[in-house]
Amino acid sequence: MAAIRSDSIRANPAVLAPIHLSRRQGYRAQMFARLSLVLLALAAIIGGLAFLKYTQIQKEMAMYSTSPPPPTVSATRVVAKTWEPTLSAVGTVSAVQGVDVSNEVAGQVASIHFSSGAEVEQGELLVQLDDQVDRADLEGLVAAERLAEIKLKRNRTLLRDRAVAQGDVDETTAQLDQARALVKAKQATIDKKQIRAPFAGQLGIRQVDLGQYLAEGAAIVTLVSLDVVYVDYALPERDLSQLQLGQGVRIRVAAHPDRTFDGRIEAISPSLDKRTRNLSIRARFDNPEHLLRPGMFARTTTVLPVEERTLVIPRQAVTFNTYGDSVFLIQEVEGKPKVQRRQIRTGAARDDEVVILQGLAEGDRIVLAGQVKLTNGQEIQIKDEDADKPEAAEPQTQQQP
Structure with missing residues (x-):
C-alpha cells in the first residue's frame, strides 16, 4: 500500500506543483537578500567617497576664500x-710726442749707444753709422777749400797791382764758395750718420743689430715722451653746448682700476664726423709716474657744472x-x-x-x-x-x- 501511495504521488502533478513552487520562492528570497546586501555595500562605499570629496572641496573653498597675506x-x-653731472665716453691714450727713430741716409751700423727701454735726453747719441769713407772725402774737400782761399787771397793782391783781371777774382771767389758748400754738405752727411734722440723720452725695443746695413728710413727704435699724454675721445653732437676748453676730464684704465687720473680739455674739433655726427675731443693729462701709456683704452668722464x-x-x-x-x-x-x-x-x-x-x-x-x-x-x-x-x-x- 505504501509503494502504491508513493508512486501515485510522483505521478500526480497536482501534488508536485505546490512543492516546486515553494522551493523556487525560497531561492528567489535568498537571491534578493544577497543582492540587497551588495547594493547596500556599494551605496556605503559611494557615500563614503562622496563625503570625502565633499570634505576636500569644502577645505579648498575655505582656503581660497581666505585672502593671502600682503607681500x-x-x-x-x-x-x-x-650732483655733479658727467658725460661718459671711451677714448685712447696717445703720446704728446712719439716717433719711430730712423736714419736719413743709408749706412752700416758701426756702434749702438742705447739699451731697450732706457730713458734718454734730447740730442743723445743712439746709433753711429760707418762714416770712414765720408770723413776721408771730407778731408779732401777741406783741402780744396783751403786751396780756393789761397787762390782768392793771391788774386785779390794781384788785382790791386792790376796784374789780374776782375774776372779772375770773381772766378776764384765762386770756386771758394763751391768748396765751402761741398764741405758743409759732406759734414751734414757725416752728422746724419749719427742718429740722435730728437727729444727726451723713453725708448722702446731695439730693432737693429751691430753691423746691420740700414736703408734710408729704416726703423731703429721707438721714442715716446711720457711726462704728458693725450686722451682722444668723441661725444655726440647734442653735448657740444656743454663743452669748453679747460673743462675737467677724468679717466680710468684697466691697468690701474682703482685709480682715477685728472686732466683738462685741450682741443675741441671744429667739425663733426659726417658718418657718426660725433665731436672729437683731446684732453691733456700730466703723467709724472708714467702710468699712462700710448694705446691704452680709457673710460673718460667729462665733468659738467655741479x-x-x-x-x-x-x-x-x-x-x-x-x-x-x-x-x-x-x-x-x-x-x-x-x-x-x-x-x-x-x-x-x-x-x-x-x-x-x-x-x-x-x-x-x-x-x-x-x-x-x-x-x-x-x-x-x-x-x-x-x-x-x-x-x-x-x-x-x-x-x-
Whole structure:
C-alpha cells in the first residue's frame, strides 16, 4: 500500500506543483537578500567617497576664500643731493710726442749707444753709422777749400797791382764758395750718420743689430715722451653746448682700476664726423709716474657744472622698459600701506643711483625691492621700517670716485 501511495504521488502533478513552487520562492528570497546586501555595500562605499570629496572641496573653498597675506617689500625714499653731472665716453691714450727713430741716409751700423727701454735726453747719441769713407772725402774737400782761399787771397793782391783781371777774382771767389758748400754738405752727411734722440723720452725695443746695413728710413727704435699724454675721445653732437676748453676730464684704465687720473680739455674739433655726427675731443693729462701709456683704452668722464639738490633714487628701485621707466610709490590708504605704479623720467646714472627728472618729489617713499610680485592698489608689508624713516634720507653731497 505504501509503494502504491508513493508512486501515485510522483505521478500526480497536482501534488508536485505546490512543492516546486515553494522551493523556487525560497531561492528567489535568498537571491534578493544577497543582492540587497551588495547594493547596500556599494551605496556605503559611494557615500563614503562622496563625503570625502565633499570634505576636500569644502577645505579648498575655505582656503581660497581666505585672502593671502600682503607681500613683504623693502622701501626707500627720494632724496635730494648735490650732483655733479658727467658725460661718459671711451677714448685712447696717445703720446704728446712719439716717433719711430730712423736714419736719413743709408749706412752700416758701426756702434749702438742705447739699451731697450732706457730713458734718454734730447740730442743723445743712439746709433753711429760707418762714416770712414765720408770723413776721408771730407778731408779732401777741406783741402780744396783751403786751396780756393789761397787762390782768392793771391788774386785779390794781384788785382790791386792790376796784374789780374776782375774776372779772375770773381772766378776764384765762386770756386771758394763751391768748396765751402761741398764741405758743409759732406759734414751734414757725416752728422746724419749719427742718429740722435730728437727729444727726451723713453725708448722702446731695439730693432737693429751691430753691423746691420740700414736703408734710408729704416726703423731703429721707438721714442715716446711720457711726462704728458693725450686722451682722444668723441661725444655726440647734442653735448657740444656743454663743452669748453679747460673743462675737467677724468679717466680710468684697466691697468690701474682703482685709480682715477685728472686732466683738462685741450682741443675741441671744429667739425663733426659726417658718418657718426660725433665731436672729437683731446684732453691733456700730466703723467709724472708714467702710468699712462700710448694705446691704452680709457673710460673718460667729462665733468659738467655741479647741480644743487638733484633728486636721486637707487637704480634698483626703477623698472626699466622700452615704453617708459616706472617705480612703485607707497601711499597710506585707510591707514594701510598700498602701492601705485608711477611713470617717471630718469636722467644720468652713476654707480647705483639714478637722477629723477619727472614723476617723483623729494621725500616720496618707493619700493626698493620686491616689485615683481606687486600690482596697483595692492597692500604691502614693509620690512626694515626703521631704516626707511625720513631722517635717514637727508641730502648729502655726492661722493665722487
